[in-house]
Amino acid sequence: MSKLKINKQLIDNKLIVHLAGTIDEDADFKPLENLTQPVISFDFNDITLLNSCGIREWIGFIQKLPASTRLHYQRCPQIIIEQINMVHGFFKSGSQIESFYAPYFCPNCDKESKILLTTEKIKNSKAPAATCPHCGTEGMEFDALEEQYFHFLKSK
Amino acid sequence: MKLSLFTENKILKDALIELTRPNRLSHNPQVLQTDHFVVVDQDLAILEEKLKTVPRQRLYFISNRSDEENIALIQKYQLSHLVGFDEKNTPLEIMQHYRIFEAKNFWGTAHYLSVLPDTLSFSESKREMSKIPELIKIQSWQDFFDTPADYVNLMANELVSNALYNGPEGKRQGANYPVDRKSPVFLKGSELIQLKLGVDPHAAVLSVIDSFGTLTKEKVIQSLHRSFQEKTVEQKQGGAGLGLYLSYSHGHQFIVNSKLGVKTEVIIVIEKNKRYKTYKSRLKSFHFFDEAHAHE
Numbered sequence: 001m002s003k004l005k006i007n008k009q010l011i012d013n014k015l016i017v018h019l020a021g022t023i024d025e026d027a028d029f030k031p032l033e034n035l036t037q038p039v040i041s042f043d044f045n046d047i048t049l050l051n052s053c054g055i056r057e058w059i060g061f062i063q064k065l066p067a068s069t070r071l072h073y074q075r076c077p078q079i080i081i082e083q084i085n086m087v088h089g090f091f092k093s094g095s096q097i098e099s100f101y102a103p104y105f106c107p108n109c110d111k112e113s114k115i116l117l118t119t120e121k122i123k124n125s126k127a128p129a130a131t132c133p134h135c136g137t138e139g140m141e142f143d144a145l146e147e148q149y150f151h152f153l154k155s156k
Numbered sequence: 157m158k159l160s161l162f163t164e165n166k167i168l169k170d171a172l173i174e175l176t177r178p179n180r181l182s183h184n185p186q187v188l189q190t191d192h193f194v195v196v197d198q199d200l201a202i203l204e205e206k207l208k209t210v211p212r213q214r215l216y217f218i219s220n221r222s223d224e225e226n227i228a229l230i231q232k233y234q235l236s237h238l239v240g241f242d243e244k245n246t247p248l249e250i251m252q253h254y255r256i257f258e259a260k261n262f263w264g265t266a267h268y269l270s271v272l273p274d275t276l277s278f279s280e281s282k283r284e285m286s287k288i289p290e291l292i293k294i295q296s297w298q299d300f301f302d303t304p305a306d307y308v309n310l311m312a313n314e315l316v317s318n319a320l321y322n323g324p325e326g327k328r329q330g331a332n333y334p335v336d337r338k339s340p341v342f343l344k345g346s347e348l349i350q351l352k353l354g355v356d357p358h359a360a361v362l363s364v365i366d367s368f369g370t371l372t373k374e375k376v377i378q379s380l381h382r383s384f385q386e387k388t389v390e391q392k393q394g395g396a397g398l399g400l401y402l403s404y405s406h407g408h409q410f411i412v413n414s415k416l417g418v419k420t421e422v423i424i425v426i427e428k429n430k431r432y433k434t435y436k437s438r439l440k441s442f443h444f445f446d447e448a449h450a451h452e
Contacts, residue, residue, distance in 0.1 A: 003286075024313070025337035026282075048289075048306075051313050052398035053337050056389040079306040086405060087398060088387045103302065103432045112302040112432065143301070143432045 002028035005046075014039045020046035023054035029061040038070060041098065045075035050083050059089045071095040078103060078114060084152045091152075102149065104140040106132035112143060125150045159254060162206075163197030163218070171247035193257055195250060198241075203233065212236040213449040216253065218246060223405070223440050224384050230442055231381045236373070240408075240439025245427055248358075249409065249441060262413050262445040265352055268425050269361040273354030279343045281320045288312045288351070295355045301432040307406040308362055308426070312351060314399035315364040315422050319349045321395065323368035323420070334394025358428055362407075365421040369414060373444045376412055380404055380442075408438050415447035 003022040008015060008031070015037040032040075050058075062071065071092050076084070078101050084090045091097075101114040104127075111134050121128040127142035127150075163169055172195070194210045196203045197218040206215055213236050219226050220241040230238050239249055256262045265273050276291055278284045292305045292312075320343070321335050335341055343349070352363040383401030390397035404410040407424035414420050429435045 049309055049313060051310060051317070052389060052396035052402060053317075055398070056391070056396040059389060077306075078303060079310065082406075083402075086387060086402070087389065089389065105431060105433075110430075112430075114302065145433065145436060148436065 002026045004028065006031050008032075010037070013037065014041060016041045016043060018043045018046070022049040022051075023047060023058060024049065024051045025053035025057065027054055027057045029057070032061065033064065035065065035069070038068065039072060040065075040069060041072035041074055043074050044077060044080055047077060047080060050080055052087070055083060055087050055090060062092045065092070072098050073100075074098040075116065076100040081149065081152060085148065097153065102127065103143040104130045104132075105143040106135060106137050106140045108132065108137040109135040111135075113140070115140075119153060122150055122153060125153070158192050160192065160194045161197070162195065162199060162202045165197055167243065168197060168218075168247060172250060193254055200229075207233060211449060213446065214257065216250065218250075220439065226439065226442070227377075227380050227384045231377050234373070234377065235442070236444045236446070238442045240441045242408075242438050245408070245438070253443070256445075260450065262450070263421060265354060265361045265363050265423065268359060268409070268411075268423065269354045270356040270358070271354050273352035273361065273363065276351045276353075278316055278320060278349040278351065279347070281317065281337075281341045285313060285316065288316070291351070291353055295353060295360070297355065297360075299428055299430055300355075300360070301429055301435055303432070304360060304426060304435075308353065308360065308424075311403040311406055311424055312353070312362060312364065314403055315362075315424075316349055316351055318371075318395060318399045319364055319366040319368075319420075323347075323349070323366040323370060325368075325370055334392070336393055337395060355428075359408075360426045360428070362424045362426075363421055365419060367419050369416050369418040369420050371412065371414060371420040371422075372416065373412070373414070373446065376400060376444065404440055404442070407440065409441045409443065411443040411445070413445045413447075418447075 004027045005020040007018040017032065017040060019042060081100055097119050099116055099118045102117050103112055104115050105112050109132060113133050115130045125146050127146055130140045131138050132140050161169060161172055193214055194206055195216045196206055203217050216237040216239055217235055218239045218241050226238055226240060239246055252267055256267050274291055276287050289309055292308055297304055320341050321337060347367050350365045354361055379397065379400045383398055403424055408427050409425035411423040
């Protein structure tokens with residue numbers, strides 16, 4: 001039984017698909033088959049697990065979508081970014097990442113935060129500045145290896 | 157037990173000499189002359205020389221090359237032990253393994269974890285997987301970066317799935333293997349898969365043990381090598397071929413204990429780090445212990 005919950009929302013001509021739960025071997029993408037919208041935006045914010053069989057299911061699903069469909073990815077959690085960087089094929093050619101989470105560390109309050117970044121803020125694989133949501137300190141440290149973490153932006 | 161160390165690294169040398177001082181370790185005088193634990197640091201020429209005389213089971217190679225290059229080396233030389241160099245953790249890792257050889261028993265989490273782990277058992281593939289996040293939730297993740305639980309959840313899911321679906325392969329008469337991962341599998345009474353998880357002041361340790369013993373060193377190396385080379389899912393019946401790769405990549409020490417045809421244990425050690433960046437920069441270590449060669 002699929003542990004993936006799918007919720008569709010049509011705004012103007014753009015279809016937003018909220019995904020929640022687990023993308024694994026049982027993920028059922030049937031509710032998303034035969035979509036004809038020119039742009040589909042997938043919101044991964046509430047995905048808790050994407051395993052290797054789930055990646056295979058996802059790749060199989062997006063390959064069946066019409067070639068003209070443009071896919072957008074938004075609010076990708078850190079664990080999904082890691083998987084995308086490690087396994088080819090998660091992105092359909094021509095797709096676009098709108099936003100994703102990245103780890104930052106505040107040297108003032110000694111806390112880590114996941115900051116939501118938009119793709120256009122990443123220039124030459126350099127992390128943008130961020131303010132600590134806990135103590136308000138500006139200039140948090142990006143807490144990953146930039147070349148490695150932003151690798152997916154080059155390979156999309 | 158005699159330790160032979162081939163290194164130019166003074167820090168590593170001093171740390172290991174200090175850790176192996178006789179008064180710091182208990183020795184069995186009877187094995188002092190016969191047992192030999194060889195550590196080669198970085199130098200491939202020395203490694204090649206030692207491979208001619210030292211059994212792979214007791215030969216440790218320390219490398220500061222990339223994980224991808226290290227997997228290629230493991231494949232080329234069919235190494236049983238490759239330690240990804242890390243200034244802070246390498247001496248401790250070598251010592252953990254030195255003690256494993258002293259104890260002559262490599263099974264279980266006790267060599268890597270100072271507390272008793274929590275345990276889960278699995279006999280079927282679908283409903284019981286939801287217990288994993290519950291077990292992860294009750295651990296103390298204090299002083300870890302923010303998301304180790306996500307990685308442990310992924311690795312546990314991959315390793316338990318592999319054990320449930322691939323473990324019985326070749327042991328079931330009339331069964332069609334590999335089994336489609338969408339179909340449920342049910343194990344028989346004594347065939348339980350056991351997952352252990354614990355966190356102590358130094359590390360989080362995950363262990364998945366099966367009662368089949370079908371995962372050989374060749375299969376592990378072949379799977380890791382293919383995954384690092386291709387970075388793609390396999391379009392075949394059964395798993396996607398990336399479970400070991402993901403588990404290797406998200407841990408720090410990747411350890412496989414094997415008794416062929418009897419049991420396999422995969423252990424993942426994640427050293428405690430407050431910073432995610434430190435967690436990611438650590439080069440990975442690979443260890444394969446084979447019961448058949450344990451006393452060579």
